[in-house]
Amino acid sequence: MFPNPLGGPPHAFQFFFFLIFAVVICGFAFAIVKGLSTWTRNNASELISRPARVVAKRTNVWGGSGESSSSTSYYVTFEAEDGSRAELAVNGKTYGMLAEGDVGQLTHQGTRYKGFDRHGRANEAQGSS
Structure with a gap:
């Protein structure tokens, strides 16, 4: 890959770092939403x-x-x-x-x-x- 012309890490590295960060954040969000929906459903039962x-x-x-x-x-x-x-x-x-x-x-x-x-x-x- 080509290095970043501004002297930072290559664009591919930045993209993969962002992708991993996004997957982790989405995983936490999914777990929170799932837990809240189960809690709400149980309370309504x-x-x-x-x-x-x-x-x-x-x-x-x-x-x-x-x-x-x-x-x-x-x-x-x-x-x-x-x-x-x-x-x-x-x-x-x-x-x-x-x-x-x-x-x-x-x-x-x-x-x-x-x-x-x-x-x-x-x-x-x-x-x-």
């Missing part, structure tokens, strides 16, 4: 409380290469009596207190977990010996 069963649990560990710290996100999938499922993010304490097969009353607002009043295990709730 009605508070729902219904019988449900814990059918799955999973974690997502991210970060932590070498000596840096990592973070863990916790998710629980609930199944309602009508067969519909919802995977909700929960905190670590809630994740540890729930087990697959637990039945109870799930309360949520959109994708926001509000609570689970455990009544027992699925086989206990059906009266099995």
Whole structure:
């Protein structure tokens, strides 16, 4: 490429620097808009409380290469009596207190977990010996 006639870095370098900067800014803007839209949608949703069963649990560990710290996100999938499922993010304490097969009353607002009043295990709730 040809050097910048004004003595600065070449135009291609300036263009790629600007392009990387724009991609990073757009990524931050997208994350903020997505978070705000989820928050707004959850606030507009009605508070729902219904019988449900814990059918799955999973974690997502991210970060932590070498000596840096990592973070863990916790998710629980609930199944309602009508067969519909919802995977909700929960905190670590809630994740540890729930087990697959637990039945109870799930309360949520959109994708926001509000609570689970455990009544027992699925086989206990059906009266099995």
